Amino acid sequence: MNPTRYTTANGAPVPQDDTSITAGERGPLTFDNWRLFEKLAHFNRERIPERVVHARGTSAQGVFRLTRDLSDLTIADFLRGVGKETPVAARFSTVAGGQDSNDMERDVRGFSVKFYTEQGNWDMVGNNTPVFFIREPSKFPDFIHTQKKDPRTNLVNWQNRWEFWALHPESFHQVTILLSDRGIPASLRHMHGFSSHTLSFFNEKGERHWVKWHFKTNQGIRNVSDEEAATIPHDHNQRDMVEAIDRGEFPSWTVKIQVMSEEQAREFRINPFDLTKVWPHGDVPLIEIGQMELNKNPDNYFAEVEQLAFSPSNFVPGISGSPDKVLQSRLLAYADAQRYRLSANYQQIPINQPRCPVNHYQRDGLMAGTCPVTGQSKEGGQYGDTNFYPNARADQGAPVPSPEFSEPPMPLEEEAWVGYHNNRGDDNYEQAGNLYRSFDDGQRDRIANVFATTLQGVTAPIVSKVIEHCYAADEDYGRRVEARYTALRDA
Ligand code: HEM
Structure with missing residues (x-):
């Protein structure tokens, strides 16, 4: 077999790549070293901004098989017809650490699934926990700052973390999960996934x-x-997932899904759009609808994982959002992050392309290309x-x-004056x-021990506040x- 020809990026054969062109054996480089310049210049551009959160991640691809027909609830094509199969790409991540951080941190795990449906891509961008720390979106950047490294020391700072949690009692449900035995999954294969948010079907x-x-492992x-x-x-x-596959x-x-009618939601004793709360299964039972299997590792980590772009705003007909304020802010945040990280045409990158x-009529922009997967549509777009x-x-x-895919209007259930409303729950x-x-x-x-260990060195007023919250949740917890x-x- 003839060896594969080594070429430059413009496709020209590389005659040799062991030495650069120099004036004499011991002399300086000359300006005709364009192959060397190309190699060095491309190397300088290998990194792109890592995700501002969930930077460290592992992905695998596979299939979702529908086992229960949901035509009565949704027009989403991939949820109609038992046995229907939809290709998926999933990505699991830690939240706070950078791209080369420790997989085994006590941290929430991201759980994202891109469903390549015949009516577009639907992204389920959730976590391994059914709730979250906040119910007010403007708190997200502050919260994340406290989880990431201290701006001066560049070290994890438990004072910052506890200060945020102590000042936000709504975080205590999620804190109780995070500091419990569920706080460090043994692997990405051995954890559940949740949309956490309330979404909708029409x-x-x-x-x-x-x-x-709910995705039950x-x-x-x-x-x-x-x-x-x-x-x-x-x-x-990373190793566990790649090697298992x-x-x-x-x-x-x-x-599985939990489903609530609009009428039920109006009378439900818990605000059904509060991200810090679950819907108890006794009130709203789980309904099994399918199986997700991951059976293929990406061939190229950068192309298929680093560039894999999930957004809660990637809806398809039949699936939509809810009045959850955190969810709504995420509808803006992710695509915005991806335009910065991957360019305005990030949906044209092969792993993100719909199948x-x-x-459409959007035009041009950095890295605009033709669509190799779908073929070029001759007219429009x-x-x-x-x-x-x-x-x-x-x-x-x-x-x-x-127009047949129009979403029904989203109800406003109250006298809705525009302004800052109490979001304390x-x-x-x-x-x-x-x-x-x-x-x-x-x-x-064990949970008391994790609290106690991470609280050592935290200022006394914050420690007192944390303990107060524990007492408020349960006397024995506080004690x-x-x-x-x-x-x-x-000691
Ligand atoms: C106001 C609240 C939030 C904001 C502004 C926010 C923002 C972001 C941003 C900008 C990214 C990086 C996206 C990228 O560069 O591709 C991200 C990643 C992620 N977020 Fe959030 N987030 C919020 C809340 C949440 C919640 C509540 C969940 C889970 C229920 C969540 C789950 C994830 C996951 C799993 C990823 C990684 C996606 C991937 O694998 O690429 N986030 N978030």
């Missing part, structure tokens, strides 16, 4: 239902303690020759809107307390955290 009749998504939940995590290599999650041991998740025709709408060229194939402790009460004695001791904190402090 059907042909214009009926809307509120929906939460078929591998079983497995976690490790801080002590065990400290002995595990920092790249464990290479061995043919394909991880899978049972996909269905794309026809980025790939065609008509760049304005409306036009009189529908008969020549220029793209036209599809009605209760910050009940569900944190319920979760704590579900722990056995050993779990209670154990206080006792363990004091014991460690005085």
Whole structure:
């Protein structure tokens, strides 16, 4: 077999790549070293901005199989017809660390799934926890600053973390999950995933239902303690996923949903759009709808993982958002981040391209290209020759809107005056307390120990506030955290 020809980026054969061109054996480089210049210049541009959060991640591709027909609830094509298969790409991540940080940190894990449906890409951008720390979106950058490194020392700073949590009692449900035994999943295969947010479905009749998504690991939940995590290599999650799939041991998740009618939502005792709360399964049962299996590793990490761009705003007909304020702010944040990180045409990068025709009137921009997956649509859109709408060229194939996919209007359930409204919520402790009460004695001791260890060195007023929140969630919770904190402090 002839060896593959080594070429420059313009395709010209490289005669040799062991030495650069110099004036004499010991002399300086000459200006005709364009091959060397190209190589060095491209190298300088290898890095792109990492994700501002969830920078360290592992991805795999596979399939979602529908096991329950949902035509009564949604016009989403991939949720209609038992047995229907939809290709997916999933990415799992830690939140706070940079791209080369430790996989085994006690941190929330991101759980994102891109469904390449025949009506466009739907992205489920969730976490391994059913709730989140905040219900007010403007707090997100401040919250993340406290989780990432201190601006002066460039070190993780528990004072900053606890100060944020202490000042935000609504975070205590999520803090109780994070500091519990579930805080460090043993691998990405051994954790659940959740939309966390309330999303919605709409059907042909214009009926809307509120929906939460759950991905239940078929591998079983497995976690490790801080002590065990400290002995595990920092790249464990990446290695575990790649090697499992290479061995043919394909991880899978049972996909379930919780569904609530608009009427039920109006009477529900909990605000169904409060991201710090779950819908108890006793009130809103889980309905099994499918299986997700990951059976292919990416061939090129940069192209298929670093450039993989998820956004909660990537909806398809039949799936939409809800009045959850955090969700709504995310509809803007992700695509904005990706335009910065990957360019305005990030949806044209092969891993992000829909597997269905794309026809619109957006034009040009950095890295605009033709669409190799869908073929170039001849008329209209980025790939065609008509760049304005409306036009009189529908008969020549220029793209036209599809009113049959219109979403029913989103209801406003109150007298809605525009302004700053109280977003403190009605209760910050009940569900944190319920979760704590579900722990056995050993779990209670271990969570108290994680609180106590990470609170050492934190200022006294913040420690008192944290302990107050624990007492407010559950008397025993407060007592154990206080006792363990004091014991460690005085040891
Ligand atoms: C106001 C609230 C939030 C804002 C502004 C925000 C913003 C962001 C941004 C800018 C990124 C990086 C996107 C990229 O560069 O591709 C990101 C990543 C991510 N966020 Fe959020 N986020 C918020 C809340 C949440 C919540 C509540 C969840 C889960 C329920 C979540 C899950 C994720 C995940 C999983 C990723 C990584 C996606 C991937 O794998 O590429 N975020 N977030």
